Amino acid sequence: MAVAATKEPNRLILFTDAVVAIAVTLLVLPLVDVVPEVAREHRPATEVITGHQPEIWTFLLSFAVIIRLWLSHHKAFQHVRAYSTPLVLCNSAWLLAIVVLPFPTEMVGVFDNSRFTTGLYIGTVFVATGLQAAMYLIIRIDPEVASEDTPLPGEFVLGAVTAAVLLLLALVVALTVPGVGYWALLLLLLSGPVEWAWRRRHAVAAA
Template sequence: MHTERGFDRLVNFSDAVVAIAITLLILPLVDTATELNDKTVSELLVDNWLKLLVFVISFAVIGRFWLAHHRMYENIAGYNKPLLWVNLFWLLTIVFLPFPTELIAAGSGDNSPATSALYVGTMVLSSFSGTGQMIIILRSPELQTPEARGTLTLVPSLVASSMMFAVFLVVVIFPQLGLFSLFGLALTGPVQAIVERVRRRSATPVA
């Protein structure tokens, strides 16, 4: 039997794992601070601009994934075994992200296509597993809070996953673009708005 205490433990455990993963991102920069020696802070920052950039990107990505996860779990009051396992896989992808982040930072800008593909591919798996959780929730109305039933939609999660996969394809096909491909994710919001607008129009009965 899945109790309310079990659900609280699931949410708290998920938050803790995300917090640990996002903290791990800063550790390489903390180590870099010990290399100051005769350098000025400005020189240290210039020499390690890539590490700083990748840290900010990865922090923003994990933060974005956590916000989506938080909104999703605000609409449910329970869980089942499929949701539990897919959530664990989502956490696996989140806690793995600091690894390709460090690979890119350590490459000093000379990263192989495989490194970029691993970095963005990890994000794709995070996004897809988030969508998987949303599918389970939509197919299990008993998990949803009373006020959320009938209001949830797969569109935002599906659009976000599709955009992430599109960026991954760009990274694989045009590896010379590198991290700049991630700027394509800025289109996620506008695309979601367009899809929602089209969906509402198609759902409106013609007079």
Template structure:
């Protein structure tokens, strides 16, 4: 039988995994500090020689933080849990745990369609799982909090974020010169979604 305590443990589980994953992102940069110091380098060497690694860390940090916040907001609408919700939560946690790996690879290897697909694809998978959870919660009254249901606007926002990641994945792999910069499409898709929603509301 599902209990409030069980739901709290599920949330704590994902919070802990996210905290660990987001911490792991910085470790490769920490590990190069002794080498820079041994060679008599300065902080300038870190920024000049490891700029790509620093950029990858910042992007992945921002993405994981955004995905965690979306998960946090989603569970504000959860009053109970089910086996399907637990499965999707564990699947989402897997994508978060996995992300530091492609992040490390992007810092060490030149961009390639396969690597871009691995990196952005992991992010897209995480966002798609969140959208799947939104669908499950909306369609399951026993799970959704009766006093705080998911609004159509919140659901649409989740959909458009996932669509943005998928579009970035397609563009980044189909256009090699674009590679990771395709992620900037995420700044555009929510605006497009909002404009479409407003037109529908007016119509």
């Protein structure tokens, strides 16, 4: 019998929110360091922006990625009435991926489109998304975890699994096709059509 499954999820949620907030804050630190660097070299203040656009765009992208993952996590945990050991382990691993993300983010700004940094960045996002899909599966199928009144909709699992598969494909493309780099992330735009096709196929099969 899983003792952890009898516990309220509030502490886990609050801890997760705090760690995500710290990770988001860490993203901006490399940009903060740019200011004294420009001042020491007596360059115009505008070069804080114009001379470091890759770092700025990478920051904005990573900020959007983390916030999107957190918002999805927040919505999913509204359907949790208790947490289990597998859910805690998946959540902890997911937090590790979120905390690690500022590291490849800074590397992207420094090393541009090298294959290693591209793979490290997309791979980190893939791991975070895959772990999120695993959490959603646990929340949906474990009766001791899922809310009895408002179970997790299947769309959550479908969306996370679709995103993880597309990110894995983006990782393979970025590592194997020269010159593609971060453009491979545009594959994520297919998530909407893929989910629609899956739901349509499932509806036809059930009819």
